Amino acid sequence: MQNQPNQPNIKSNRKLISLLVLGCLAMFGFGFALVPLYDVLCEKLGINGKTSNTASNYQAITVDKNRVVTVEFISQVSTGMPWKFEPQTKRLDVHPGELIHTTFLAQNLSNRLIVGQAIPSVSPGQGAAYFNKTECFCFNQQHLAAASRAELPLIFFVDPQLPESIHTLTLSYTLYDITDKQLASAIEQGAAK
Amino acid sequence: MSTLTQDQIAAHDEHHHGAPKGIMRWILTTNHKDIGTLYLWFSFIMFLTGGAMAMVIRAELFQPGLQLVEPNFFNQMTTVHGLIMVFGAVMPAFTGLANWLIPMMIGAPDMALPRMNNWSFWILPFAFTILLSSLFMEGGGPNFGWTFYAPLSTTYSPDSTALFVFSIHIMGISSIMGAINVIVTIVNLRAPGMTWMKLPLFVWTWLITAFLLIAVMPVLAGAVTMVLTDKFFGTSFFEAAGGGDPVMFQHIFWFFGHPEVYIMILPSFGIISAIVPAFSRKPLFGYASMVYATASIAILSFLVWAHHMFTTGMPVFAELFFMYCTMLIAVPTGVKVFNWVATMWRGSLSFETPMLFAVAFIILFTIGGFSGLMLAITPADFQYHDTYFVVAHFHYVLVTGAIFSIMAAAYYWLPKWTGHMYSERLGQWHFWCSVISVNVLFFPMHFLGLAGMPRRIPDYSIQFADVNQIVSIGGFAFGLSQLIFLVLVIKCIRGGEKAPAKPWEGSEGLEWTLPSPAPYHSFTTPPEVK
Numbered sequence A: 001m002q003n004q005p006n007q008p009n010i011k012s013n014r015k016l017i018s019l020l021v022l023g024c025l026a027m028f029g030f031g032f033a034l035v036p037l038y039d040v041l042c043e044k045l046g047i048n049g050k051t052s053n054t055a056s057n058y059q060a061i062t063v064d065k066n067r068v069v070t071v072e073f074i075s076q077v078s079t080g081m082p083w084k085f086e087p088q089t090k091r092l093d094v095h096p097g098e099l100i101h102t103t104f105l106a107q108n109l110s111n112r113l114i115v116g117q118a119i120p121s122v123s124p125g126q127g128a129a130y131f132n133k134t135e136c137f138c139f140n141q142q143h144l145a146a147a148s149r150a151e152l153p154l155i156f157f158v159d160p161q162l163p164e165s166i167h168t169l170t171l172s173y174t175l176y177d178i179t180d181k182q183l184a185s186a187i188e189q190g191a192a193k
Numbered sequence B: 001m002s003t004l005t006q007d008q009i010a011a012h013d014e015h016h017h018g019a020p021k022g023i024m025r026w027i028l029t030t031n032h033k034d035i036g037t038l039y040l041w042f043s044f045i046m047f048l049t050g051g052a053m054a055m056v057i058r059a060e061l062f063q064p065g066l067q068l069v070e071p072n073f074f075n076q077m078t079t080v081h082g083l084i085m086v087f088g089a090v091m092p093a094f095t096g097l098a099n100w101l102i103p104m105m106i107g108a109p110d111m112a113l114p115r116m117n118n119w120s121f122w123i124l125p126f127a128f129t130i131l132l133s134s135l136f137m138e139g140g141g142p143n144f145g146w147t148f149y150a151p152l153s154t155t156y157s158p159d160s161t162a163l164f165v166f167s168i169h170i171m172g173i174s175s176i177m178g179a180i181n182v183i184v185t186i187v188n189l190r191a192p193g194m195t196w197m198k199l200p201l202f203v204w205t206w207l208i209t210a211f212l213l214i215a216v217m218p219v220l221a222g223a224v225t226m227v228l229t230d231k232f233f234g235t236s237f238f239e240a241a242g243g244g245d246p247v248m249f250q251h252i253f254w255f256f257g258h259p260e261v262y263i264m265i266l267p268s269f270g271i272i273s274a275i276v277p278a279f280s281r282k283p284l285f286g287y288a289s290m291v292y293a294t295a296s297i298a299i300l301s302f303l304v305w306a307h308h309m310f311t312t313g314m315p316v317f318a319e320l321f322f323m324y325c326t327m328l329i330a331v332p333t334g335v336k337v338f339n340w341v342a343t344m345w346r347g348s349l350s351f352e353t354p355m356l357f358a359v360a361f362i363i364l365f366t367i368g369g370f371s372g373l374m375l376a377i378t379p380a381d382f383q384y385h386d387t388y389f390v391v392a393h394f395h396y397v398l399v400t401g402a403i404f405s406i407m408a409a410a411y412y413w414l415p416k417w418t419g420h421m422y423s424e425r426l427g428q429w430h431f432w433c434s435v436i437s438v439n440v441l442f443f444p445m446h447f448l449g450l451a452g453m454p455r456r457i458p459d460y461s462i463q464f465a466d467v468n469q470i471v472s473i474g475g476f477a478f479g480l481s482q483l484i485f486l487v488l489v490i491k492c493i494r495g496g497e498k499a500p501a502k503p504w505e506g507s508e509g510l511e512w513t514l515p516s517p518a519p520y521h522s523f524t525t526p527p528e529v530k
């Protein structure tokens, strides 16, 4: 036998295996890295309709009286949550730069305390970055006692830089029941103290 | 060595390090041929199991209205059918073929990592037992589709979702181990003189597939892990209430999912590239372009995932980007189809069963590619998305594509595996029954989809009734036809005409230099590669 049997060369196998395993671990990490990456990309490119969750300043804004933008409001309550939640005005024609007050009505239809969290989303997504809220109930959680109701304020203005191609902005709120999560974290905090 | 008869070799094996007898042979085996056989049988059992679920689906859809099963059970059937066929039937069949063939094709004695090979097979039955047993749990098994979109798999899923996640983890680990083994084998165990551009295309396509597996199976593992923690441990990756985003699930899933569909088709390309030249008695047309086409398909497959998400409200530039990238994939795919046809052109063709399946593959896979192109047109996809048109598309590429190529491979290499010729008469029966019924089954689905019938719903409006009846009849016929294959394989293992070392006149490759059946240990001395 002149040729050595092509037995696995343990050393070069080891090296290749470690590289491949490393590659696997890296890709597992990459899967999770997609989460912050997604958020950053969406925010930077302003593409998925998320509005800022901090209050904007209304300062040195000139109102563009020549332009009218329609703002529509829609609301949804997540499945099984016993609340009524609706905009009091469904549609407004506004000038970019104008500061607008509007309200939503929330009513707890059950006989226990429920904590709600509203999540906003603007459509078309590219408009989200130009929809500025100086005050919004969505910045906080809403605690509603059994069978009580509340008027939830929203103060916003549309940035005059809004691209010409956008004539209508639709602001959608989805309301989630976070009572259980609230209770859980309250208990945890209590235990910590 | 080559002058020894087969019996002498067998006796030699028995004497030195032959296989232990009985069940322990299979449990403890580290032999690539044994493990290949295990994978192939496992895959066939899963094929029949998933097929039985498809029969439930088609029976329910035979008539409009709800006849046989509850909607929730129907959803479990569509989900588990998809999972079993993808992860239990197609992928293990390819791994089984890789085990059997790659060492023989590159002149290696075995796979490079035989003990890991044993593990990567033997964890699979556990994974599928877990998945199948979840169907019998209170609340039922997974019912959210094989794509397990959040929030269906998080907020609205049954408790058994934890089992689903666990079983996917195990399947993923198994595939990754298999992929590592394939890569190490191909890189380190090629016989002297077997240079890269001499590798048979099946080896090339599997090498590239293995890299795809390593790149995306971990991402799938991450996705199921996020579903698990969202559902049971209060994280909010995909829940808007906690700052997450359900659309992100689809991005992560399809980042895995689209390369995954190529994982299920690239080895097929390798198989067809072996069979078509053999029965055309001509060398493959355009070997190098086949290698480059495979590599470009693999790279492009990472840039097209969002063609599954055109209707999620992406910005227009993204829709266009993914539309054009998707259409670009059709170019290297077209190169392949062209090369196969050019190989047959003026060849001296004969149509034994492997060739019949290969030719059917070329035609029917191309139909699937065309419907894919239609789906890639963004505005058109708004109409087709989530209808039976999509179901027709992916069954053409997966059943008449991937599965037909696996059948072709089984017929082509059965004489090498068993040492007997299969019954050509039964093979022809199997082919013609399959190819007719599969088209009765899937072709009318295009029309159902264009007419607007949604997928994954147990009931439908009355105007779809006739076509659904035809589809169901095709489905039952296709299911039954596969039993012919089972009988044929069992007969071929038990006996039959003795197969020579090279039963197909036009075939090429090192595996045909070995006697049939291939000895338990092949190429303990590296062969001469010309």
Ligand code: HEM
Pocket (backbone or CB within 6 Å): B147, B261, B262, B264, B265, B307, B308, B326, B327, B329, B330, B333, B368, B369, B370, B371, B372, B373, B375, B376, B377, B381, B384, B385, B386, B390, B393, B394, B397, B398, B401, B402
């Ligand atoms: C020319 C090549 C191809 C093109 C252009 C293409 C395009 C597409 C598009 C646009 C969709 C999304 C349809 C929708 O949901 O609205 C789709 C779905 C799908 N394709 Fe393809 N495809 C091609 C080849 C393949 C191949 C080779 C396979 C697998 C072997 C495959 C498997 C699938 C599967 C499984 C789905 C459906 C996934 C699901 O929603 O469950 N495709 N294809």
Ligand SMILES: [Cu+2]
Pocket (backbone or CB within 6 Å): B257, B258, B261, B304, B305, B307, B308
């Ligand atoms: Cu795809």
